[in-house]
Amino acid sequence: MRLSTVFxxxxxxxxxxxxMVVSIILVTFLSLTFVGTASLLQMQVxxxxxxxxxxxxxxxxxxxxxxxxxxxxxxQASEDIKTAVTAKLNEDTLKPFINNFYFEDHAQxxxxxxxxxxxxxxxxxxxxxxxxxxxxxxxxxxxxxQIVTETFTxxxxxxxxxxxxxxxxxxxxxxxAASLAAxxxxxxxxxxxxxxxxxxxxxxxxxxxxxxxxxRLVGASNFYIQLPFVLEGIVAATVGSLLAGGAxxxxxxxxxxxxLAPKLPFTNLVGLPDALTVFPIxxxxxxxxxxxxxxxxxxxxxxx
Amino acid sequence: MISISNVxxxxxxxxxxxxxxxxxxxDKGDFVFLVGTSGSGKSSLLRLMLREDVPSKGxxxxxxENLVAIASRRIPQFRRNIGMVFQDFRLxxxxxxxxxxxxSLEVTGASRSKIADKVPAALNLVGLSxxxxxxxxxxxxxxxxxxxxxRAFVDTPALLLADEPTGNLDPAxxxxxxxxxxxINEGGTxxxxxxxxxxxxxxxxxxxxxxxxxxxxxxERGSGYVGQE
Ligand SMILES: Nc1ncnc2c1ncn2[C@@H]1O[C@H](COP(=O)(O)OP(=O)(O)OP(=O)(O)O)[C@@H](O)[C@H]1O
Ligand SMILES: [Mg+2]
Numbered sequence: 099m100r101l102s103t104v105f106x107x108x109x110x111x112x113x114x115x116x117x118m119v120v121s122i123i124l125v126t127f128l129s130l131t132f133v134g135t136a137s138l139l140q141m142q143v144x145x146x147x148x149x150x151x152x153x154x155x156x157x158x159x160x161x162x163x164x165x166x167x168x169x170x171x172x173x174q175a176s177e178d179i180k181t182a183v184t185a186k187l188n189e190d191t192l193k194p195f196i197n198n199f200y201f202e203d204h205a206q207x208x209x210x211x212x213x214x215x216x217x218x219x220x221x222x223x224x225x226x227x228x229x230x231x232x233x234x235x236x237x238x239x240x241x242x243x244q245i246v247t248e249t250f251t252x253x254x255x256x257x258x259x260x261x262x263x264x265x266x267x268x269x270x271x272x273x274x275a276a277s278l279a280a281x282x283x284x285x286x287x288x289x290x291x292x293x294x295x296x297x298x299x300x301x302x303x304x305x306x307x308x309x310x311x312x313x314r315l316v317g318a319s320n321f322y323i324q325l326p327f328v329l330e331g332i333v334a335a336t337v338g339s340l341l342a343g344g345a346x347x348x349x350x351x352x353x354x355x356x357x358l359a360p361k362l363p364f365t366n367l368v369g370l371p372d373a374l375t376v377f378p379i380x381x382x383x384x385x386x387x388x389x390x391x392x393x394x395x396x397x398x399x400x401x402x
Numbered sequence: 403m404i405s406i407s408n409v410x411x412x413x414x415x416x417x418x419x420x421x422x423x424x425x426x427x428x429d430k431g432d433f434v435f436l437v438g439t440s441g442s443g444k445s446s447l448l449r450l451m452l453r454e455d456v457p458s459k460g461x462x463x464x465x466x467e468n469l470v471a472i473a474s475r476r477i478p479q480f481r482r483n484i485g486m487v488f489q490d491f492r493l494x495x496x497x498x499x500x501x502x503x504x505x506s507l508e509v510t511g512a513s514r515s516k517i518a519d520k521v522p523a524a525l526n527l528v529g530l531s532x533x534x535x536x537x538x539x540x541x542x543x544x545x546x547x548x549x550x551x552x553r554a555f556v557d558t559p560a561l562l563l564a565d566e567p568t569g570n571l572d573p574a575x576x577x578x579x580x581x582x583x584x585x586i587n588e589g590g591t592x593x594x595x596x597x598x599x600x601x602x603x604x605x606x607x608x609x610x611x612x613x614x615x616x617x618x619x620x621x622e623r624g625s626g627y628v629g630q631e
Binding site: 103311 | 478479481495506
């Protein structure tokens with residue numbers, strides 16, 4: 099087996115089918131760029147999920163002056179109730195699950211509300227007493243919020259128990275669905291590039307059927323006959339996937355970090371290290387895809 | 403060397419078999435003409451010998467290989483022991499004469515020194531040493547066929563198959579090719595040649611096998627195109 103000969107054949111094939119090779123490069127470039135962006139989006143969602151879930155707390159809202167009567171028959175929560183809730187949170191049944199908790203009184207709740215709804219007309223009309231006093235409970239494992247919810251639901255003087263994760267779940271379900279859809283589209287694009295590669299290789303084989311016939315005649319092994327075609331596909335796809343990797347790096351560096359990051363100062367956005375993990379995966383996927391697509395195409399062509 | 407027994411070749415959709423219960427033995431060093439009208443099955447028989455096709459029935463054994471049972475990955479190795487030439491030369495148009503001949507050695511993994519050794523020898527045999535750097539389209543038909551012969555013979559195969567090698571050539575050039583084939587045969591290479599060239603067959607007085615509608619109707623040594631009767 100002379101590798102120089104194989105490479106020469108591959109190069110001559112590449113030169114002869116420039117338009118086709120360019121189309122392989124473009125389609126792998128586009129589809130892998132999409133794959134790369136979709137996986138970064140997935141990473142971003144996962145990162146945000148971690149971040150926010152870690153911050154999520156369980157709120158035990160105590161009855162206020164405007165709480166509905168069915169939840170709060172005794173009206174506004176008394177000092178006794180606050181003591182009872184504190185005691186309950188410190189009991190051995192709950193304590194092991196709790197990282198820490200703190201009490202937010204009317205004044206603090208009012209302050210937060212004013213900050214949050216600054217400029218909004220509700221901020222003018224709401225009074226301190228209308229806002230719930232709240233026990234904010236931070237759990238060791240946010241997954242195990244149920245035990246707190248169960249303990250305080252129906253507890254005297256408690257209006258409602260709310261796990262913040264329930265809000266986050268809705269948001270992240272939507273984000274997740276969006277990024278999964280992107281991955282679905284990316285997979286379709288990959289599939290179509292595989293088809294294009296195999297068509298291109300078949301055309302390339304057809305345009306060289308004379309050479310192939312002569313190679314078989316003089317006793318070249320199948321591997322030797324097939325190798326230039328597989329290399330042809332791999333070279334083109336490698337160029338495409340390197341371009342795609344470069345595009346993903348550029349998107350992260352110039353768009354995510356350059357444009358988005360200054361506008362979203364409190365969000366932890368994907369950065370170059372993430373893009374650099376995606377890069378070799380893209381090239382690997384591109385090369386593997388091309389090897390499989392062109393290998394099976396040429397094998398099927400030669401069988402008939 | 404070649405042993406074919408009770409071979410029938412039925413192509414799909416053909417009304418009658420291309421070869422019909424054909425049996426033939428060819429020994430080492432033989433020179434055999436395959437003759438017969440167009441469609442009588444000459445090319446089909448040669449294709450079976452090169453294992454380009456398998457018989458529908460019967461057995462084919464060439465150079466000690468059972469070609470009905472041979473594993474497909476061993477076929478390339480088998481073909482390296484056989485040279486083949488065709489009516490249409492089958493040269494690579496984008497390679498020089500030298501490269502065309504070297505190509506058949508390269509694909510078998512021959513070393514540079516072997517190529518540097520054997521290609522000029524083959525070119526010398528067919529008398530085309532000065533044209534080594536030319537492209538095939540710069541050569542006459544006869545010269546191109548000589549290149550094809552050099553390519554077939556470059557690795558000194560034990561068997562050379564030729565399917566109408568003089569079909570596109572004028573009588574003088576045909577005679578030249580024939581002289582080359584006889585020279586190769588004298589070196590010990592077995593030759594099986596399908597031809598319509600009556601003059602060549604009559605002149606050479608070799609073994610003649612006549613096919614008619616896929617059957618062997620005559621097999622005679624030292625014979626002519628038509629036979630003695
Ligand atoms: N691939 C094929 N598929 C179907 N039929 C075929 C095929 N090849 C040959 N035949 C048929 O088989 C018969 C024998 O063909 P073959 O080519 O062996 O004849 P031949 O003696 O070489 O003829 P010629 O002198 O014209 O070259 C013919 O009837 C031909 O039509
Ligand atoms: Mg024929």
